[in-house]
Amino acid sequence: MKTVLITGANRSIGLELVKELSKKGLFVYLGTRDLEKGKAVVNELNKNGLQNIKPIQIDVTNPASILEAKNIIKNEQGKLDILINNAGISGEFPQSALDTSIEAIQNVFDTNFFGVISVTQAFLELLKKSDSPRISNITSGLGSLTLHSDPNWKYYDFKTAGYGTSKAALNAYTIVLAYELKDLPFKVNVIDPGYTATDFNHHNGPGSLESAADFIIKHTLTDENGPTGQFFSNDIEDETGISPW
Structure with missing residues (x-):
């Protein structure tokens, strides 16, 4: 049975x-x-017939929490097949480049950038023990520099000094990560689920959680x-789903 760790998984797309x-x-x-929230969610899932799920505490901004989660999975499974770095925050709005604070x-x-690096580096040991390791970093179309430079893009006017730039940085890191793992059986990609109605955006997005x-x-x-080393977006309207960087 393959094992997967999903960060930020107690609600919305992660759930x-x-x-x-x-x-x-x-x-x-x-x-x-x-x-405790994770345990409550898993109890509900079990009641609905879903099995093979275990809550695990992991705060991607806390190195001790990451290490503890890694050790639990190492002791229970000995390896990890799939890591989905889903945890993310939007930050407070508006996010102007002119006056949004450094803090x-x-x-x-x-969370969105350094947290992914911390989790990925910690779990590489267990991922390398898998026959077909996968790392999926959940990004956003707002991290595409090409699209943000196109005045005809439908989200061109939605600029964010924190959120979008953090996802652009995540995209860049993923390219480097995929390159360094290219001679191993890893597949490492960034995936944009599209503008989805979630708690994250007060359910304003047009896409569904299922999609x-x-x-x-x-x-x-x-x-x-x-x-590997690719950027896929659910908002790209062609069969490849490949987004420009």
Whole structure:
């Protein structure tokens, strides 16, 4: 049975991923900062017939929390097949480049960028023990520099000095990570689930949780011939789903 860790998984897209991957027969670690909330969520999932799910406390901004989660999975599974870095925050709005404080921007980067690096580096040991390790970093179309430079893009006027730039940095890091792991059986990609109605955006997005989760899973559960170092977006309207950087 393959194992997957999903950070920020006690609600919204992360929770939908937990449900769908459990249905596909994977053992899912539901990553959550608040373990009691995670336990309550898993109890409800169990009541609805979903099994192979365990809550695990992990705060991506806390190195001790990350290490403890890693040691739990190491002791219970000995390896990790899939890491989905889903935890993220939007930060406070508006986010002007002219006057948003350094502290506010750093707060967003701590979760969306540095948190991903911390978790990824910690779990590489366990991922390397998998026959087909996968790392999916959940990004946003707002991290595309190409699209943000196009006045005809539908989200051109939605600029964020913290959130969008943190996702652009995440995209850049993923390119480097995929390159350094290219001679191993890793597949490392950034995946944008699209503008989805979630708690994250007060349910303003047009996309559904089901569509977002399906898209992430499609580009995570790939075979040995799957792509690596790529940027996929559910908002790209062609069959490849490949987004410009």
